[in-house]
Amino acid sequence: MFAFNKKTKGLIGIACIDNGVTLGQCSWSKGVYTHPKLIRLDRNPRELTSDDWRSAIHDAGLSGSDCVVTLPPSMIHHQVLRLPEMSDSEIKEAASWEMSERFGIDRNKLQSEAIRIGSGGDVLALAIELDELECILEPIYAAGLRPTKVEAQCVSISRTFSMLHRRQSDQGKVRSLFNFGVHDSSFIILDGDSMVFYKQLHHKQAELLSAIESHTGVSEAQATSMLEEARFDGGEPAICKAVRDATRSIHEDITTDIMKCLRHYGVTNRGPLSSCMYITGKGGWNQFLGELLSTACNQEVSVDMQAPHISRLGHETLAVSGWHAVLGASLATMSGKPARRGEDHQLKEAA
Template sequence: MPALNHFGLDIGTHSLKAVQLSGSSEQPGFVAAGQIPTPPHTVSAETEESVEALAATVKTLHKEARITTNKVVAALPESQIFTRVIELPPLSAAETRHAISWEAEQYVPIPMSEVRLDWQVLGKTVAGDKMEVLLVAAPIILVERFIKTIKAAGLTVVGLETEITAVVRSLVQRSEGAPTTMVVSIGASTTDLSIVTGGRINFTRSIATGGVALARGVAQELGFELDQATEYMKTYGLDATSLEGKVMQAIKPVFDVIVNEIRRSLAFYATKHPDLPVKRVVVTGGTAKLSGLVIYLAEAIGLEVQIGNPWEGVSLPSSIAPKLEEEGTSYAVAVGLALKQETK
């Protein structure tokens, strides 16, 4: 199996994260990691200035984190791509390729000439008369912008994949015998949901609500500036006993939007896979460590909830292990990208 010889780059709306590992995906060794704030409004902007600003920041991160390779596997933001599990009749590989293009037109709201398609056959449906296929459509303009940005930083793109694919690799696929798991990744601007059975992604959904929306709720309710509201949100979160529960009451209506989407997703999945019920929820992302979040979510959905640890199985240097473990939820995508094994 080829050795890992690239680094993972997670270009988030709030921060950029980079992780480099050595060895193999089964026995990874730590090389380097770091994160740096993302220049405001650069990830979704299509201007030349935004590309240059983002590229300069990637270059700075590469240097400051002491990454030793120029090869990059990066993640495309879930909110800007189209991912869906579709059902097709049993087909040959050639027939599937033709059918995918036709099916994608039904679900992707932009012309097929403007996207790059990828797919993975997951297996048969419960009834056994159809097969499930994970369909991913990425706008070409988005792919080209990411490649251009990374090249402008003096680096070489060796792979692009979705954030959900990377998170599932770092948090679920390395755990042998893991039960059917829902992964909830709460980022700055979106929350991405996925359900994983037998190491394969069987369901995905992206919600346009994340940490920034929660902080805005605190700002509006308590009359704070957004920066101060963010600090209060991180400190007191969904803990009903802190500050007389004022921060929790400000966050709750927004967080319940996420909770309701989780409930709906679990109910939909249960109709498709009644024989493989979700047994646990793993939470990750920069907003995952809010005080009281695990207990609140567990009580709301009636399932075991745990914080994901992407560093599990990775030997970290003792000097930086506490900091990296504390920030672990922020690194889940980048670790997953760093673990991507080349197929040869």
């Protein structure tokens, strides 16, 4: 889980996300992020050389050699399995065989992991082909970096949104998270600092842009500008109306899928339901989607930057694609949950 030191300096985080790579590093002190440093490379991570990695580290001013790499569903196979009660080692073994059979890949050519989610016996099985993993890691090693961990993007993002929910007393504080990317999306439910529900969704920002282009006859660049103009209340009325009309059916589909996720979680898990929802990712917040979700799900729906610890991050940081994954990866080595509430005094004020 997490260490409760007064100040923790993170490792270098590397997030392969949204058709590129985001590198970053941050510290965590007294309930807030400090000294975040990020750099974005809009290039295929499989094509980066060791010189590219070294230059990025230097340009961003990142320090150290230990790093954590977080990868998207397009690189890591995700599958939620329902397995009987068994030990962690047995669950990992069973998940490994299941992923091999489902994707038709020799088990010896896969690196796999299994994460228990929720109280209904669900397990999130993760697997990546060794050739794919080697393609990503080899130039990173050659650049002088030392990957200490490779994890799924959903794990890193969950960590980012759990930084103020790490105490024993925070268990039972359930929130949901819609991660809306350029080419993928997912819905996550968090209980304290534990992921208790995960669902990969087919929605993506590219669909919104295509709908705006088709509805208004504008270019992709103009559609991007229009979507940005309509994100929050107060934009140009004519543009906001055009965006709303063009994207309504997609936003309704997203709302329907998220409602199904919430119902499934409510049926299969014991305990409290989600009390609030955050929307994050490059596709991110849109006022019209927020309105639909708030009404349909009967809970507060907020943009990611409204989370207390995230609100202190500057616009320069939040504008970098993949910030939510890379900051989570940077703090991946924080471990160890306190046994008693009195031991987590430095988070009381922040939380």
